[in-house]
Amino acid sequence: MSWPSPAEEELLDTISFDEWLIEPSTFMVKVQNDAMQNAGIFTDDIVIFRRGQKPKSGDIVIADIEGEWMMRYYQIEEGRPVLYPANGHYGVITPDELTVIGVIRSVIRRY
Amino acid sequence: MLIHIDGDSFFASIEQSVKPYLKGKPVVTGKERNIIAAASIEAKKRGVGRGMTLWDAKKMIPDLVVLPTDYETVSLFSKRMHDIIRRYTPVVEEYGVDEAFADLTGLRRYHHTSYEGIAAAMQKDIHGELGITVTMGIAPTKTLCKIAVDKGKPAGLISISRSRIDEALGGVEVKDIWNVGPATAALLRKYGMRTALEFKQKPEEYMKKLLTKPGMQTWYELNGIQAIPFEEEKVSYKSIGKSKTFTPPSNDKEFVFAQLVKNIENACMKARRYHQGTTNITIYLRTKEFRGVGIEGKVERVTAYPNELIGAVREMFEHIWKVGYYRATGVFLSNLQPLNPMQPTLFENPARLIRYTNLYGAIDELREHYGKHAVHLGASLHAQKTQHLSSRGDMPVRREMLVKGETKRKRLPIPMLQVPLR
Numbered sequence: 001m002s003w004p005s006p007a008e009e010e011l012l013d014t015i016s017f018d019e020w021l022i023e024p025s026t027f028m029v030k031v032q033n034d035a036m037q038n039a040g041i042f043t044d045d046i047v048i049f050r051r052g053q054k055p056k057s058g059d060i061v062i063a064d065i066e067g068e069w070m071m072r073y074y075q076i077e078e079g080r081p082v083l084y085p086a087n088g089h090y091g092v093i094t095p096d097e098l099t100v101i102g103v104i105r106s107v108i109r110r111y
Numbered sequence: 112m113l114i115h116i117d118g119d120s121f122f123a124s125i126e127q128s129v130k131p132y133l134k135g136k137p138v139v140t141g142k143e144r145n146i147i148a149a150a151s152i153e154a155k156k157r158g159v160g161r162g163m164t165l166w167d168a169k170k171m172i173p174d175l176v177v178l179p180t181d182y183e184t185v186s187l188f189s190k191r192m193h194d195i196i197r198r199y200t201p202v203v204e205e206y207g208v209d210e211a212f213a214d215l216t217g218l219r220r221y222h223h224t225s226y227e228g229i230a231a232a233m234q235k236d237i238h239g240e241l242g243i244t245v246t247m248g249i250a251p252t253k254t255l256c257k258i259a260v261d262k263g264k265p266a267g268l269i270s271i272s273r274s275r276i277d278e279a280l281g282g283v284e285v286k287d288i289w290n291v292g293p294a295t296a297a298l299l300r301k302y303g304m305r306t307a308l309e310f311k312q313k314p315e316e317y318m319k320k321l322l323t324k325p326g327m328q329t330w331y332e333l334n335g336i337q338a339i340p341f342e343e344e345k346v347s348y349k350s351i352g353k354s355k356t357f358t359p360p361s362n363d364k365e366f367v368f369a370q371l372v373k374n375i376e377n378a379c380m381k382a383r384r385y386h387q388g389t390t391n392i393t394i395y396l397r398t399k400e401f402r403g404v405g406i407e408g409k410v411e412r413v414t415a416y417p418n419e420l421i422g423a424v425r426e427m428f429e430h431i432w433k434v435g436y437y438r439a440t441g442v443f444l445s446n447l448q449p450l451n452p453m454q455p456t457l458f459e460n461p462a463r464l465i466r467y468t469n470l471y472g473a474i475d476e477l478r479e480h481y482g483k484h485a486v487h488l489g490a491s492l493h494a495q496k497t498q499h500l501s502s503r504g505d506m507p508v509r510r511e512m513l514v515k516g517e518t519k520r521k522r523l524p525i526p527m528l529q530v531p532l533r
Binding site: 046 | 129131132191194195236238239240241242512514515516523525526527528530531532533
């Protein structure tokens with residue numbers, strides 16, 4: 001007989017990286033441009049987003065604008081959604097039709 | 112009340128979910144086999160369905176989008192779909208990748224809503240979080256749930272209450288009842304039962320004379336009495352199967368044997384990955400006419416090394432081989448048991464055993480570096496060549512869209528949205 005290791009017990013209160021990052025409806029997508037670089041999201045980063053989550057103003061979202069897919073800041077202005085880039089080289093978009101696919105939850109970059 | 116949940120055009124819908132630019136387009140999967148495994152709703156509307164050859168399908172739909180089957184992504188979606196169902200009830204039977212049965216009895220008060228309300232909430236979660244639709248059927252028995260789902264396809268929610276069973280069964284042909292095979296359907300028709308309703312309304316004693324136990328189970332189920340048990344236990348890796356179709360069919364004995372050996376190598380590889388070995392091996396051959404012939408063999412001890420199996424397999428193969436054209440071979444390793452530590456049997460030279468272990472350890476390592484079939488048995492050489500030729504373009508996109516740190520063999524277990532972001 002030996003005492004259980006106290007380390008074991010202390011580790012019960014930790015979570016794994018998986019639990020920390022992956023929620024039931026998270027998907028990932030590879031970033032392919034620098035439209036959000038001032039938000040700290042660069043080309044080849046991996047973005048984890050939550051599919052089906054309703055966006056609120058200020059969220060970064062993955063959106064479908066008439067068959068074009070983009071990642072932008074989501075703002076409601078005068079009752080309408082507006083998409084802002086985080087890079088001056090890209091324009092602001094006020095879409096007539098917009099489907100939000102998901103809301104960004106984390107960004108991962110492996111060097 | 113039970114509920115049956117069935118993914119609509121599951122494999123094709125998943126492709127549309129991870130490649131949203133394919134939404135609304137006719138999409139099929141099964142490119143790697145040249146036979147359609149699943150067709151999207153748009154493709155089905157234009158007459159293309161499961162089992163059709165790609166060649167025929169493309170004639171019907173010139174703008175058809177044809178994709179290889181992405182089993183990995185399908186498995187991720189399948190797990191998530193079942194997890195969502197478990198949020199609503201702990202009693203879930205996973206019935207294949209794209210289907211489930213669940214028991215909702217007693218949960219209305221807990222969820223503060225009707226059975227239909229619970230189903231609609233599940234349906235909404237699955238659609239919102241996975242981007243696919245499912246059809247739901249609510250009824251007192253599994254067989255009735257299946258009938259409800261057939262009526263609700265696609266994306267519907269149909270419920271058959273006890274008092275409305277007859278109404279639901281009137282238009283259903285006996286051959287379309289779940290678990291009723293062609294022979295039983297023919298028998299029922301012979302005795303004047305054309306619809307599920309006519310079958311259901313025959314007296315129990317009369318039917319008992321006509322049918323065996325499974326047939327009677329269906330009769331009880333149609334009458335609202337649960338006769339088919341609920342199997343909550345998820346099937347684990349109790350067996351591993353590998354099979355592959357080759358085109359064109361071949362009558363070359365050694366080529367067919369090589370294909371079989373390759374399947375054995377693949378199955379053993381998978382078994383080793385799970386630290387499992389087998390004593391029971393089943394092989395089967397499928398002829399050009401889709402007739403199958405198989406044989407099961409037993410080896411003296413647990414192994415996951417093709418070398419140790421090949422002698423037995425050759426004997427089995429000789430047993431079932433008949434001159435003719437074959438289109439597929441397959442292998443099943445069943446009765447899986449932990450592989451380590453390997454117990455050498457009496458009278459066996461343990462050095463030999465260790466040598467095998469090392470050899471295959473090395474092969475598994477080589478595979479990591481040079482691809483799956485860098486080293487293989489001479490007997491499967493024949494099969495290796497065709498694999499390399501035919502596999503190009505048949506690879507799911509996800510396998511090529513790797514993120515840093517992933518390998519061709521191992522990827523992160525999260526679905527990837529496969530669109531170009533602007």
